[in-house]
Amino acid sequence: MLWERAREPHAHRWSLPGGGLGEYEDVETSIRRQLAEKVDVRQLSHVEQLAVFSNPARVPGPRVVATAFLGLVPSHIDPVVPSDTAWHPVDALPATAFDHQAICRRARSRLASKLSYTNLGFALAPPEFTISALRSLYSAALGYKVSATNLQRVLSRRGLLEPTGGTVQPGPSGGRPAALFRFASGEMRITDPFAVLRPPSTRSLGP
Amino acid sequence: MLWERAREPHAHRWSLPGGGLGEYEDVETSIRRQLAEKVDVRQLSHVEQLAVFSNPARVPGPRVVATAFLGLVPSHIDPVVPSDTAWHPVDALPATAFDHQAICRRARSRLASKLSYTNLGFALAPPEFTISALRSLYSAALGYKVSATNLQRVLSRRGLLEPTGGTVQPGPSGGRPAALFRFASGEMRITDPFAVLRPPSTRSLGP
DNA sequence: CCACGTTTTCGACCGATAGGCGAAAACCTG
DNA sequence: CAGGTTTTCGCCTATCGGTCGAAAACGTGG
Numbered sequence: 001m002l003w004e005r006a007r008e009p010h011a012h013r014w015s016l017p018g019g020g021l022g023e024y025e026d027v028e029t030s031i032r033r034q035l036a037e038k039v040d041v042r043q044l045s046h047v048e049q050l051a052v053f054s055n056p057a058r059v060p061g062p063r064v065v066a067t068a069f070l071g072l073v074p075s076h077i078d079p080v081v082p083s084d085t086a087w088h089p090v091d092a093l094p095a096t097a098f099d100h101q102a103i104c105r106r107a108r109s110r111l112a113s114k115l116s117y118t119n120l121g122f123a124l125a126p127p128e129f130t131i132s133a134l135r136s137l138y139s140a141a142l143g144y145k146v147s148a149t150n151l152q153r154v155l156s157r158r159g160l161l162e163p164t165g166g167t168v169q170p171g172p173s174g175g176r177p178a179a180l181f182r183f184a185s186g187e188m189r190i191t192d193p194f195a196v197l198r199p200p201s202t203r204s205l206g207p
Numbered sequence: 208m209l210w211e212r213a214r215e216p217h218a219h220r221w222s223l224p225g226g227g228l229g230e231y232e233d234v235e236t237s238i239r240r241q242l243a244e245k246v247d248v249r250q251l252s253h254v255e256q257l258a259v260f261s262n263p264a265r266v267p268g269p270r271v272v273a274t275a276f277l278g279l280v281p282s283h284i285d286p287v288v289p290s291d292t293a294w295h296p297v298d299a300l301p302a303t304a305f306d307h308q309a310i311c312r313r314a315r316s317r318l319a320s321k322l323s324y325t326n327l328g329f330a331l332a333p334p335e336f337t338i339s340a341l342r343s344l345y346s347a348a349l350g351y352k353v354s355a356t357n358l359q360r361v362l363s364r365r366g367l368l369e370p371t372g373g374t375v376q377p378g379p380s381g382g383r384p385a386a387l388f389r390f391a392s393g394e395m396r397i398t399d400p401f402a403v404l405r406p407p408s409t410r411s412l413g414p
Numbered sequence: 415c416c417a418c419g420t421t422t423t424c425g426a427c428c429g430a431t432a433g434g435c436g437a438a439a440a441c442c443t444g
Numbered sequence: 445c446a447g448g449t450t451t452t453c454g455c456c457t458a459t460c461g462g463t464c465g466a467a468a469a470c471g472t473g474g
Contacts, residue, residue: 023270026261049258052274054233063230067259117324132451148451150433157431174442175450339422355422357461364460381471382421 001038002096003085009060010097014088016104018066027067035071039079046072046123050106058099070107075137076126091143112142119160122183128164130178160184208245209303210292216267217304221295223311225273234274242278246286253279253330257313265306277314282344283333298350319349326367329390335371337385367391 002014019034021027027049032041050068058064073079081087088094090108093101114120115138124137135148155161162184167177209221226241228234234256239248257275265271280286288294295301297315300308321327322345331344342355362368369391374384 021261021272024263026263027259027272028261051256052234052259054228054235054274056231056233065228065234067261130451147433149435149453152452154432170441170450172442173449174440175448176440176452178451337422354462356424356463359423361461377421377470379471380420381469382419383423383469385422 001081001085001087002094002100003038003082005097006084013097014094014100015097016068016100017085028069031067031069031071038081038085039073043073043077043079044071045074046070046120048110050103050110053099053103055099066103068103068106070110072111072120072123074126075124075133108143115141119155119158119183121155122160125183128166128180128182130168130180132178134181208288208292208294209301209307210245210289212304213291220304221301221307222304223275223307224292235276238274238276238278245288245292246280250280250284250286251278252281253277253327255317257310257317260306260310262306273310275310275313277317279318279327279330281333282331282340315350322348326362326365326390328362328367332390335373335387335389337375337387339385341388 001017003017005011005013005015017035017038018031021030022033025033028047032044032047035041035044048070050070052065052067054065056063058066090104093104096104111120115124121134121138124141125134129137131148131152135146135151138146138151152161160183161181164180164182166180168180170177208224210224212218212220212222224242224245225238228237229240232240235254239251239254242248242251255277257277259272259274261272263270265273297311300311303311318327322331328341328345331348332341336344338355338359342353342358345353345358359368367390368388371387371389373387375387377384
């Protein structure tokens, strides 16, 4: 989500939302406050620090140090945005101001990584979804096609996916009705990455 | 590596090295400069941003926003440090100033994660090492015992480990001489995390 | 100099996981 | 009802990591 700068420097270029840090807030509170001017913050499903961008020349004039964030909104949310603000596909960004394109690249890379080895998917998905819809989300975020079979199996084995019982009617071209799933309640927080070298034989205990 | 504060606030408590950001440097240049006062920066094998700590109350008095870094030094390096500075085991830190204990916890957690799913091990290891020594390094950094057999196999399969041909003589208690290894040249940079949902069948191409 | 303990190394087996494929299920349209 | 479409599911295979135990290669003490 970018907004078009009206004034110099970099007038008419697209810019990430943000602003100065208030005296009595931390950076996460600040970015949520800044974002509230553009979109309802209650719609944010995930916010995490990305990195500090501090090149002295990243903006003209006096030094500005930026703490960049990755913020996610579920796919079923289509927030109303001000007239100077619009959504853009991350693979086809317009001319951006300052180093905001680099920031977007970092965010995209972070998102792709975390989608692979955490359960962050719940932050992108609507409350209920079909496997096909989830596959589209993952493919778009990762930048390559993922197999629906595999996606369902991997997420199911991790205990993240549970069927709602409902189905959706097929489109006009036919096809089998798709089953609806949701992310398992209690799994709506970020898990640690799946360790490769695990502690010895602390096998998960049965019920 | 901590240094003992001489002055209030938090006099006599142990503190992470650091300092103010200069006008014409970015944060990484700054932390390397600050660190140079404590230890030869050429000994640093890895430096990466950790997170921004910005709680308005994290230090008394005027607001201080800190960009925390994770910095690694190979295990065979034992840098000479100033008299007010000393190394401490991360599992048994002394009383620390401000939020520096939380920063250390974050750094430890980040190190453990990255050791598992990247090739960051090269930043901790000396140029040549035995599997046992590497196992000790990984165990200490991760906080739990890892299997020497597994460690060697995992790293070998990733193509990170190559034998030097040399061996070390066994200690006074005997035992088979241990073979020496090094990290494969060209693998001394951080790889991306190993994706769980990979792009479809881009099988690694043969020679 | 030989039996024994110690440390390292290596092979074998097993379970879990992920990728790939194709058949079957369940729907639409004409 | 035939043919096309989309989803779902089961099977097979490759790889990876955990575990175990045997073998290798050393030192020491009797």
